[in-house]
Amino acid sequence: MTSLARALAQPQLEPTGASDACSPRGVPLVPSRRRQLWSCPSLHPASPNVLEVRVLVVNTGGTIGMTLHDNGLAPQPDAFVQSLRKLPIFHDEQYAQQTFMYDYYGENTLVLPMTKDYKRIVYSVLEYNPLLDSSNMTTDDWVKIGTDIKKNYEEFDGFVVLHGTDTMAYTASALSFMCEHLGKPVILTGSQVPIYEIRNDGRDNLLGALMIAALYVIPEVCLYFYNKLYRGNRVTKVDTGSFSAFASPNLSPLAIAEAEITIKWDTVWRGNSTAKFQVSTELNRNVGLLRLFPGITAATARAFLQPPMEGVVLETYGSGNAPDNRPDLLEELKKATDAGIIIINCTQCLKGTVSPSYATGQVLIEAGLIAGGDMTPEAALSKLSYVLAKRDLDLDARKKLMSQNLRGEMSSDLAGTRLCLSKSRFIQVIAKCLNISCKEELEAVRDAFTPPLACVAAKIGDIETLEALKQMGSNFCLDDYDGRTPLHIAACEGHLNVVNYLLSHGVTVYAKDRYGDTPLCNAVRFRHRKIVQLLRQTGAHFSREKLDEAGTELCSLAASGDLDGLEIWNLAGADFTKPGYDGRTAVDVVGSRGLNIT
């Protein structure tokens, strides 16, 4: 029996593989009624083409949702959603009622007012029980958050994790490693003052995080605070009271939210893989942080390095230095690395990198320590926890991973491999015509001209031009005037090699054009089977809305006996039990037509 035959024979109860954590399944839904309403002018006077984008908010606790109790500030359960619902900037009840939103997405769902480009950010809140002050969090909580993101990955376009600030940098770092081949934004945020107080930073932080998670496909675990989006594994908490509580000393922000939200696409990390998203929930707990201080005794180091310790971040002085006149201390470190404990050398300084400039740094290399570059201690610790849990790797392979840049947590010199913008003949000609020369202006020219050029190259299957554009630092995730990316175009044209090239250069499969179509929708429409398969391997999937809408089209393919068309939809993950406009499913139509599908 082919997979198409199976799909048409059996009802698929869980087509997307997503859980029912936030949105009830099996509820008689009303997609067609919702569809009709989306084109109702009273709801959307300016545009009938309103698009819904979905975000899952995982509320783990933190000050953002705390109230004052007898023993100080503590999380307040079951209050967050109610309170947001009352704030017009966080929820449009009229839209929710008129579009049957609660029937469709569940009670804990809210919707923001319409964005400037006619999008509705619909967000569901998954509140943890108990809510935690982040000082109470452990590795198990990281696993829980990662698991919930995995369970709901296909249902949502982006994820916001509400979290206390005290240990947010640790959780953000850990999630960045645990989330392998991430293709959607995961943004941690919280606040210094509870959202229930008159003056607070929680509302701005939550709103900014929601907007970025919904509107930009940034495939990273990030942290959003006080108008800045940072890479999650680069941050550290630097202030107990200021609204600007976090710093990312070794990497500039990924985005700044001022009058406009500006994404620094050059800085966004891309995994360059065509593998599917997964969450690694195995973490090694036998890891620790040891901070050097003048006069530390060998006995203290020895005690710290006792079994079951398996990995240690040694926080050293300056550019990775330790006393070279302390053979007793160095011997303890050497004994530990000889015994298979991985020790990473990270600096105590907020900014800068570990380097072998000093004799006091060289002794640590001799003692078997691995240089941690410019990693934060938070990132190094959670990376150890992640890498040491990889049972199939031997010690050397683990050490190698520790010294490599896995998720943009440490700087590597990529800049040197890129052609300098001002050396590009193409940019030179344009710059001359426009009489410009400074770096920012050249970058602006590049960012304005290269996206449509990349689309043209994708259309004609010209990888050489794509490569030249890449060398200029062009970002293939940027879209044209219709929101279409080179991947959309290559998927339409059936250029498998271009699709492959783009995916292996970190291009997202989740970009939606102005009609809400992804490259997967395009490949299905133009029936490029191999491209559908490749996109699916990379984690592409239909949205719930698309699956609901597809019923009528599937019925019509079934009615005309178009097995090829049905097969493509099947490969793309369609659900043949979704009803069409008259309530019948493709399975019903196949049955009534007596089609023979084996």
Ligand SMILES: NC(=O)C[C@H](N)C(=O)O
């Ligand atoms: N601002 C905060 O969220 C601090 C709080 N103690 C926490 O980390 O949960």
